[in-house]
Amino acid sequence: MSRALTHDHYKVLGVGREATPAQIRAAFLRRAKQWHPDRNPSPRATEAFQLLNRAYATLRDPDARSRFDRQLDLCRPSRPMYGHPRDIAARMRSRASFGTREEGHRHWAYVGLHLTGILFSTVLFTGTVTGIALNGWPAYLLVFSLPGLTVVPESWNAIRSK
Known part of the structure; x- marks a missing residue:
């Protein structure tokens, strides 16, 4: 469980944290059709499809989802500490x-x-x-x-x- 988070499963599936199991399933099916290696010739398709499967397997199981949510809360600050580098540079240039x-x-x-x-x-x-x-x-x-x-x-x- 001490494994670091490499991907946000919610972002992989394109759903929010409040998504219902039905919404998660629909998002998985939609993305699976898009990234299935038999349908997508991209060299990244296999990797993307495996990532989709891992995300769906985690989020469809209530216990695994709750563990993932806790881990996500620990890894992610409640508000972003830093913005995009362009935003930071713009703030630095702005004397006000x-x-x-x-x-x-x-x-x-x-x-x-x-x-x-x-x-x-x-x-x-x-x-x-x-x-x-x-x-x-x-x-x-x-x-x-x-x-x-x-x-x-x-x-x-x-x-x-x-």
Whole structure:
């Protein structure tokens, strides 16, 4: 019973969860005629017909149907958590759909990222200069910390413009 659900038998037969046994039987017969391998030359016909048979066998038996319904309830959230990727992208593009809380989190994540860059490059440069001045490190080590300083003006401008 711990087997994961791979197909929703109701969708396979094209009926709702509230369908009566007569509706399930009628849907099975209709789809069986459509997908029977003797009538349908499609290479997927055999697989589809077997899937139809499994769905009908489960839904026509009241005990098996009730077990399937319980399993379906466990596997399926009460409401969809995520929509279609196009819908999500449309909501993300729509500034009105985001509340001030999400925008605030996003803003501070952006600022935090740039402040981290400024802090890292400044500490790296300061540590290198301190090591050269106080510990006698070779001066060429300064060359390795200079590229990090290019991050500082870019990050500072990004924070100020936001």
